[in-house]
Amino acid sequence: MLVFDHVIKRFGANTAIDDVSLTIRAGVITAVIGPNGAGKSTLVNMAAGSYRATSGRILLDGAELQTLPKYRIARAGLGRTYQNIRLFDGLTVLQNLEVALVPQSLPLLIAEAFWLAPRGSAEARETSRAVLARLGIAHLADRQAGSLAYGQQKLVELARAIVGRPRALLLDEPAAGLNHGETDELKAHIQSLRSPELAIVLIEHDMKLIMSVSDEITVMNRGAVLAQGAPEAIRDNRQVQEAYLGQPGAMGAIETAARGRRNRVRLRASEGLAWGQS
């Protein structure tokens, strides 16, 4: 269970997240939607440790995430995919997954290097292959990640996010740039991920996908939660419709509009995390 408890995030004078309290339950797929700038990615980035909240808590199964450095948050069981794909391009697909399974303690890491610790690498490889097979991309295991097609890379990133058996999974626009066939495939995979031990957060603009895959939808606007509930309730919610385009019946228009716009280059500072840092 991932809990946001009265989270506020300000960037200077701009309040990006305005007192958001949200509970993402395990066993269900929770979608977070909203117009651009609503704060969806900011929320997710804060959970992952890229920013610190100005105030408020973020808890994963009761453990406070805000005090942890990013890598410990990942180890605590938070997996994520990125809006702009961030694979290890120079490594093979298999190696990309193995990264997530590297022994966690430094002494263990050193010991393994000198054959003083059990050969975890073999198990890591087996686990990785299994996950790849589950997503139907086992045949790509030895291909260089950077050489894959966009859709395949998205799947590899998903594989990498789940190979460590996370307890919360943050999917940041996983369908961005995918065609209909690929989106359907993705939908199937996401649905197959439902498990009582996993809380899934799905940020998306593709309304069809959202409607068909989510168990619960949270709508955000201007840094605050606008509405929460089952997909049908959200769809018919007037406030939500107005927020999206200022008029009822807007959801259909959003769907059509969302399909065409695929930006791989993010230029805004608040989302600039995805690239340019080193």
Place this chain on the structure above:
Amino acid sequence: MTSEALTRASVDRKSVLRALAVMALMPIAVLAIGAVLPTYPLRILDFVLLYAMLGMGLNIVVGYAGLLDLGYVAFYAIGAYTYALLASPQFDLHLPFALILVIGSSCAALAGVLLGIPVLRLRGDYLAIVTLGFGEIIRVLMNNLDGLTNGPQGIARIDEATILGWRLEGPLDFLFLLVGLTILVFLFVWRLQESAFGTALAAVREDQDAARGCGIDTTGVKLIAFATSAAIGGLGGVVFAAMQRFVSPESFTFWESLSIVLVVVVGGLGNPFGMVLGAGLLVLMPELLRAYADYRQLLYGIALVLIILARPMGLLRREYGPSWLARKLIGA
């Protein structure tokens, strides 16, 4: 990848033995050549191996971790001065060579950790400058702490190295030592690359932030890389001091750091074979250019720029390293 191949039941014993035999050919060839070379070229061969070793050490940081360390000479100097201080008339201490190999590399590793802790969270370009500064600071300290290091005069009459009764007197003796050490370092570095640690290091190199998102303690990993790299630098320093039997701050300038960086970058980032190639080029070129004395550095600079422009990642590609060779030899 190689260990996977080796553990698969289908690999037959004969091809593994054959592979090992082929691999052993290189060092044996080197020793054979060394046995018949006259003194001067033999010393050059010694230095090629020394720089190959240093290159492999720096490669851990530059080639595997993807960080730019411009002050590697500091660790080299620490190793050399450790031997000079512990086995010379300076303090009238005469510890055995083998022991100092351990002490020297440990001191260097410690220095690596101490330097790394504050410095490794800086961005790439800043890291380069700080390490450069660190290298210079060590040199200036060596130059000015007269009481300890004898300042610019250096420390002379350093003890001859002895290992269990075997006195290392001439270049041929050192050739044996260096071949042995280089093989050890090579195997160490190869194993590092193949291990889970190597995977973590590669992730750090590719995308630090994403690596963190996968649970990798990037700072810890970088620290270990720094420390092991420094240890190897220190090791080389001890050998250097034993070979020359004289150390002075003049041997440890930024130019030296740059030379070792060149060994790595020109030879081939991330490829231990590349280090040997790079060291060969680095040491042999000045000898070949001897006729052009004054123009040597200029030609160096031009060569550096040309090679970087042509092959920014070095002459030998990363993929064609020991694992690739091993796979080829096994026929897997």
Place this chain on the structure above:
Amino acid sequence: MATILQQIINALTVGSIYALIALGYTMVYGVLRLINFAHSEMFTAGAFVAVAAAGVLGGVAGHPGVALLAGLIAFVAIGMLGISVELVAYRPLRNTSRLAPMLSALGMAVVIQNVVMLVAGRRPLIYPSFLPRGVIQVAGAIVTYKQITILVVALVLMVGLELLISRTSLGVKIRAVAESAETASLVGINPNLPIALIFFVGPGLGAVAGILYASYYGVATFSMGFIIGMKAFTAAILGGIGSIPGAVLGGVLLGIIETFATAWMPMLTHGIIGTEYRDIFAFSVLVLILLFRPSGLLGEHVSEETMVYKRDF
């Protein structure tokens, strides 16, 4: 009191020279995120080109016109050198890695330094003074015309640069490219022109600094660039690399730190740390800033995200 004033003048003089060189580093870094190691050699080359030009023009003694003209020639010549270096050694490597352009820059530094050495010889050159002689007394301190000229020249150049950056359209383009090359190109700005300009002005300023330095100390060597370059780079970092006012502030501050530390250290430590440590002050300042405040005094606003990243220990 007089001594302090004296030291301040000394500090400002040396600081202005650092500032002029630092500007070159900071501009290139701001736009390309590249540490231009070759910049220190522009400094050296400028001094030598100027003295050669002056020689051709009939000597510099007592001829302010010649000095000015030689200075101008050096500025332009080194500016052209800067543009060529960027074209040949950096541009092809723009998208490879962070490492490659830096090594190429190092290579170019070696090349330029050696060319200067081969042409001008290894031995230090007695440098004719491009600066007027004479002294005046100000409140008990002796101020030489050399120092005043250096301060004035530096000031004029810096103001000129500031006007260029803030008032001209080219300056706007430079700032745009410095913010984000990708966005700039989306808006139709060809980054190559602003970049070429930076590689003209930066080295040019460095060349002038070289002339001033050599005139001030009366001697020039082919290898003088390395240490001075290091210090100027420290100044750029101190002020916040990427920030033009930062480079100026950093240069002046470093001059002050260095001058006063060298003057007082022996006294403070009873001779343990003497003046020969002068050079490490700069290095130490460098290491300290990079550890505790890498963004420098006026540096690029280290945003929240980067803050968290850095604290991620």
